[in-house]
Amino acid sequence: MWNGTTPLLEATRLRSGYATGDVLQGISIGIAEGEIVGVLGRNGVGKSTLLRTLIGLLPARGGAITLRGQDITREAAHSRARRGIGYVPQGREIFPHMSVLDNIRMGTFVGTSRSDRAGGPDFDLIYRHFPFLRDRHAQRGGTLSGGQQEMLAIARALVNRPDILLLDEPSDGVQPNIVEAIGDAILALNAERNLTVLVVEQNIDLVQKIVGRAYVLDKGRVVRELTADEIKNTARLAEYLAI
Ligand SMILES: Nc1ncnc2c1ncn2[C@@H]1O[C@H](COP(=O)(O)OP(=O)(O)OP(=O)(O)O)[C@@H](O)[C@H]1O
Numbered sequence: 001m002w003n004g005t006t007p008l009l010e011a012t013r014l015r016s017g018y019a020t021g022d023v024l025q026g027i028s029i030g031i032a033e034g035e036i037v038g039v040l041g042r043n044g045v046g047k048s049t050l051l052r053t054l055i056g057l058l059p060a061r062g063g064a065i066t067l068r069g070q071d072i073t074r075e076a077a078h079s080r081a082r083r084g085i086g087y088v089p090q091g092r093e094i095f096p097h098m099s100v101l102d103n104i105r106m107g108t109f110v111g112t113s114r115s116d117r118a119g120g121p122d123f124d125l126i127y128r129h130f131p132f133l134r135d136r137h138a139q140r141g142g143t144l145s146g147g148q149q150e151m152l153a154i155a156r157a158l159v160n161r162p163d164i165l166l167l168d169e170p171s172d173g174v175q176p177n178i179v180e181a182i183g184d185a186i187l188a189l190n191a192e193r194n195l196t197v198l199v200v201e202q203n204i205d206l207v208q209k210i211v212g213r214a215y216v217l218d219k220g221r222v223v224r225e226l227t228a229d230e231i232k233n234t235a236r237l238a239e240y241l242a243i
């Protein structure tokens, strides 16, 4: 359960959607610094819509978003990135015809002022966690495997030194051993840098490996909050993922 301390990122009665109507029907969540929080729920319940609204790719139609208590509800996505919110979209959205290095560099453009302030883009961090990216600098992004592309998309967000990472289904289309490696990298970043993570996931193994607490969505609403113990119960977790 939410422990009541000041959240790093908080949404209150958040509403948003598309031309077809509202998807998020008033979502309230909070993520404290250093937490790894899950967003669960079956297809189409609004998980990606929630992340897109938190990063500012979709405008909020109601409610509020705060970062360290500061209202960012009306800020543009690039401003939120500069404040330290990193985003890895569902399906990765890397640039297949650009080199691996240029894909990583794309992350530095959006958050230039932030990475300047913090000492420049952090390539060392990326290569420490995903060393293969250094060896494949010149290769086109599209030639990497699905799992490697996911790591590239995570690296593109990490290069900008985010404080919180919003990850949308990092296991989607990724082979199991790479899902495992992605989970290890997220845990290591959390331990090493106190990186806060909000992760949308439907893969039970990855949820159980990395998530400490989770929200279950249904039809644009939070319908359950799961504790660490509830997440460890595989049969129960499978039910919640299919809610
Ligand atoms: N660009 C869009 N325009 C109109 N409706 C959309 C758009 N994107 C998503 N939707 C609709 O909004 C609802 C929520 O979609 P969303 O992508 O947030 O779900 P999700 O929980 O991320 O699903 P999934 O697990 O399949 O990724 C769905 O009914 C979907 O059809």
Ligand SMILES: [Mg+2]
Pocket (backbone or CB within 6 Å): 047, 048, 049, 090, 168
């Ligand atoms: Mg989605």
